[in-house]
Amino acid sequence: MKIFTAHQIYEADKSTIKKEQIKSDELMERAATQLFEWIHSRLRGTQVNIQLFCGIGNNGGDGMVLARKLQEHGYSIKVYVVNYSDKRSKDFLLNLERLKENKVWPDFINKESDLPQISPNDIVVDAIFGIGLNRAPDAWVGNLIQHINGSRAFVLSVDVPSGLPVDRNPWNKEYVIQSSYVLSFQLPKLVFFLPETGVYVNQWEIVDIGLNPDFIAKTDADFELIGRPEVLPMYRPRLKFSHKGTYGHSVIIGGSYGKIGAVQLATNACLSVGSGLVTAFVPKCGYDSLQTAVPEVMVLTGSREKGISEIEIPFEPTVVGIGVGIGLDGDTVSAFGNFLKKVNSPMVIDADGLNILSQNPEMLTDVPGLSVLTPHPKELQRLIGNWTSDFDKLEKAKAFASKYNIVLVIKGAHTITIYKGKGYVNTTGNPGMATAGSGDVLTGMIAGLMAQGYPSVEAAIFGVYLHGLAGDLGVSSKGYEALKASSLIENIGSAYSELFRQPEMEQKDNTQ
Numbered sequence: 001m002k003i004f005t006a007h008q009i010y011e012a013d014k015s016t017i018k019k020e021q022i023k024s025d026e027l028m029e030r031a032a033t034q035l036f037e038w039i040h041s042r043l044r045g046t047q048v049n050i051q052l053f054c055g056i057g058n059n060g061g062d063g064m065v066l067a068r069k070l071q072e073h074g075y076s077i078k079v080y081v082v083n084y085s086d087k088r089s090k091d092f093l094l095n096l097e098r099l100k101e102n103k104v105w106p107d108f109i110n111k112e113s114d115l116p117q118i119s120p121n122d123i124v125v126d127a128i129f130g131i132g133l134n135r136a137p138d139a140w141v142g143n144l145i146q147h148i149n150g151s152r153a154f155v156l157s158v159d160v161p162s163g164l165p166v167d168r169n170p171w172n173k174e175y176v177i178q179s180s181y182v183l184s185f186q187l188p189k190l191v192f193f194l195p196e197t198g199v200y201v202n203q204w205e206i207v208d209i210g211l212n213p214d215f216i217a218k219t220d221a222d223f224e225l226i227g228r229p230e231v232l233p234m235y236r237p238r239l240k241f242s243h244k245g246t247y248g249h250s251v252i253i254g255g256s257y258g259k260i261g262a263v264q265l266a267t268n269a270c271l272s273v274g275s276g277l278v279t280a281f282v283p284k285c286g287y288d289s290l291q292t293a294v295p296e297v298m299v300l301t302g303s304r305e306k307g308i309s310e311i312e313i314p315f316e317p318t319v320v321g322i323g324v325g326i327g328l329d330g331d332t333v334s335a336f337g338n339f340l341k342k343v344n345s346p347m348v349i350d351a352d353g354l355n356i357l358s359q360n361p362e363m364l365t366d367v368p369g370l371s372v373l374t375p376h377p378k379e380l381q382r383l384i385g386n387w388t389s390d391f392d393k394l395e396k397a398k399a400f401a402s403k404y405n406i407v408l409v410i411k412g413a414h415t416i417t418i419y420k421g422k423g424y425v426n427t428t429g430n431p432g433m434a435t436a437g438s439g440d441v442l443t444g445m446i447a448g449l450m451a452q453g454y455p456s457v458e459a460a461i462f463g464v465y466l467h468g469l470a471g472d473l474g475v476s477s478k479g480y481e482a483l484k485a486s487s488l489i490e491n492i493g494s495a496y497s498e499l500f501r502q503p504e505m506e507q508k509d510n511t512q
């Protein structure tokens with residue numbers, strides 16, 4: 001699903017109004033009716049106090065329509081107009097009048113007003129600001145937002161949490177609604193998925209308001225949300241008359257004394273994701289344990305006992321995954337640099353492989369094009385330098401990936417894969433995966449997919465999705481705390497099956 005900027009959403013609104021020859025208030029009616037249906041199907045008339053806080057723009061207009069519908073269906077409502085400006089939108093005013101015709105008179109809140117009582121049992125509808133927010137809310141509006149946040153009531157935000165701009169970080173972090181649930185119109189917003197701004201959104205859901213599908217299809221987006229519909233077409237089925245040679249020979253290079261487990265996890269994941277053959281290249285100390293732990297994996301060793309000091313692979317691998325557990329010893333760094341000069345096939349580079357590159361940036365030009373680099377935030381910072389916000393980080397990451405013609409996988413709660421100026425935002429995974437070795441598993445999975453012929457960017461997007469799905473299946477039996485990296489590997493097979501589960505059993509993967 002595409003992720004649009006605020007400007008693109010306004011354009012989509014306009015093109016819908018033009019194409020369908022409707023008036024803007026009809027689109028507002030349509031949007032807010034969907035909000036009403038969502039609430040009504042859950043509350044089914046339950047008498048709970050619903051307090052609606054509406055701004056004076058179109059987000060507030062949505063709130064006005066919603067208030068009218070709730071009132072018409074007998075709900076107990078209290079409506080406030082947060083009167084932060086005299087530039088009221090046309091459709092807001094129209095729907096304010098319609099509400100008054102229904103004999104509902106909102107209270108107007110301004111700078112001098114007392115803050116209304118909100119009980120923890122109330123439902124708050126947050127329709128103060130939408131995607132039109134273009135500066136920090138005034139202090140008194142900020143205080144109201146803080147008051148709502150402090151109420152412990154369930155807060156349902158219309159389109160976006162009020163105070164959260166969609167294309168940048170908030171001006172004032174305190175002046176943003178902490179949403180229990182966001183009903184967002186038509187397309188998801190990038191801020192829902194970034195570490196600094198995603199914290200304002202507990203859960204979200206898309207409300208389809210029928211914006212012009214042709215416009216959406218033909219408009220290029222800088223970011224795309226990756227769910228099952230996006231990854232399914234990437235899947236490469238196994239062929240009846242295939243053999244292990246069809247699915248590539250992966251080589252995983254890494255490990256040092258005390259860190260052989262990283263290679264064990266990566267090779268095992270590589271096999272489990274479907275690589276035809278897997279060879280590990282490790283220092284001598286890793287030989288016995290690897291051969292015992294993963295008998296399917298072939299093992300080559302270097303000449304040293306505890307670390308890698310030269311890398312010789314006596315055949316042409318389909319793909320190389322390098323860096324897990326490899327360490328930063330001087331001889332290892334030289335071996336890594338020399339190997340980069342020799343290798344032609346795209347690689348997956350992780351962990352200390354990335355740290356070696358950060359410390360020796362001249363080596364970056366030897367990284368084969370279309371290689372996949374998989375940094376966690378700290379490793380990314382070492383590679384691209386400091387950033388001032390998540391938006392700045394993404395710009396820098398895009399420039400870095402384009403400069404070296406690589407795929408950059410920025411790992412996190414919503415891992416973002418960057419390639420050719422576009423970002424692909426993952427939707428699977430959970431905090432149970434914040435555990436030692438889960439990144440090693442991802443390295444093996446992406447390498448194993450590349451070995452099978454997935455183009456690098458698809459291997460990264462598909463691998464990240466499948467890795468997160470394996471984690472989601474893992475927690476359903478193990479819980480968050482007990483999930484280990486090896487549990488991810490155990491669940492790779494089920495994750496593949498889950499991809500093809502019938503839609504009627506489907507669950508929405510739209511929670512944080």
Ligand SMILES: NC(=O)C1=CN([C@@H]2O[C@H](COP(=O)(O)OP(=O)(O)OC[C@H]3O[C@@H](n4cnc5c(N)ncnc54)[C@H](O)[C@@H]3O)[C@@H](O)[C@H]2O)[C@@H](O)CC1
Pocket residue numbers: 013024027028031055056057058059060061062084085087089128129130131132133134135136137138158159160185209
């Ligand atoms: N355009 C359409 O046809 C549709 C728009 N919809 C709603 O419209 C919203 C966008 O509406 P608007 O563009 O009117 O914008 P908002 O309702 O988000 O904001 C209202 C106006 O307040 C002003 N403003 C921005 N920041 C401010 C601040 N800090 N303090 C004081 N004033 C500030 C701006 O001029 C802005 O246009 C969407 O989020 C969505 O809820 C929906 O009704 C769906 C259809």
Ligand SMILES: Nc1ncnc2c1ncn2[C@@H]1O[C@H](COP(=O)(O)OP(=O)(O)O)[C@@H](O)[C@H]1O
Pocket residue numbers: 351376411412413414415428429430431432433434435436437438439440441442467
């Ligand atoms: N809170 C989280 N939600 C979803 N996925 C997570 C979360 N925390 C970590 N992960 C995933 O787990 C992996 C951790 O990788 P990494 O930090 O390299 O771990 P390690 O170095 O221990 O292998 C990444 O793929 C990341 O996206």
Ligand SMILES: [K+]
Pocket residue numbers: 059126127128129130157158159160161162
């Ligand atoms: K809002």
